[in-house]
Each structure stands twice: as structure tokens, then as C-alpha cells.
Amino acid sequence: MFRTLITKSRSFAPLGDRVLVRRAPKEVQTASGIYLPSAAEKNSNEGTVVAVGPGLVDATGTLHPANVTAGDSVLLPEYGGTKVTVEDEEMFLFREDDILGKFQ
Numbered sequence: 197m198f199r200t201l202i203t204k205s206r207s208f209a210p211l212g213d214r215v216l217v218r219r220a221p222k223e224v225q226t227a228s229g230i231y232l233p234s235a236a237e238k239n240s241n242e243g244t245v246v247a248v249g250p251g252l253v254d255a256t257g258t259l260h261p262a263n264v265t266a267g268d269s270v271l272l273p274e275y276g277g278t279k280v281t282v283e284d285e286e287m288f289l290f291r292e293d294d295i296l297g298k299f300q
Contacts, residue, residue, distance in 0.1 A: 208282055210249035213292040215264060216280065217243040217272065241272050242299075246287060262292050269299040
């Protein structure tokens with residue numbers, strides 16, 4: 197399930213077991229309707245998978261494909277990932293092992 201993100205000028209394909217994720221927007225309002233000041237906003241721990249590398253190759257040369265696919269909603273760690281800007285949009289590159297879970 198090797199997926200590539202295609203943009204206007206070029207394409208981006210994660211390598212190995214890396215996964216490109218678009219984080220969900222920051223929370224600006226609580227469930228009860230109170231608006232949070234910008235200093236109190238926290239990064240969302242949820243995101244959507246945009247592109248997935250081919251998978252991890254072990255010592256014997258066997259390819260283990262990723263467990264996530266483009267479009268999956270995933271749970272992310274609070275910190276980590278490599279910030280990548282694609283077409284003026286901020287996304288994050290994670291190893292598949294760093295992703296905590298997948299929403300069904």
C-alpha cells in the first residue's frame with residue numbers, strides 16, 4: 197500500500213515505515229462552548245494519514261507493510277514527528293511505531 201502525496205509542482209512519498217500525517221486543527225473551544233486563549237490551545241493528538249511508505253524491511257529482507265493507509269484517523273504522541281511543509285501546509289512525518297493507535 198505505497199501511497200504518494202501528489203502536489204501541483206512535485207510529489208512526496210515517505211520512505212520505509214514512515215507515515216505523513218496532517219494533524220487535526222487545534223482546539224479553540226471547549227465542549228461547553230468556552231473559547232480558549234491562544235496560549236492555552238494545545239496540539240491535537242489526532243490526525244489523518246496523508247501518505248504511507250512501503251513498509252519496514254527486516255534483517256532477512258522480508259517487507260512488512262504498514263498497518264495504516266491514507267485516509268485513516270490516528271492517535272499521535274503529544275510530542276515527536278518531523279515537521280514537513282508541503283504546498284504551504286504543515287504536516288508531520290512519523291515512524292509507524294510512533295503512532296499510538298488507529299480509530300475505527
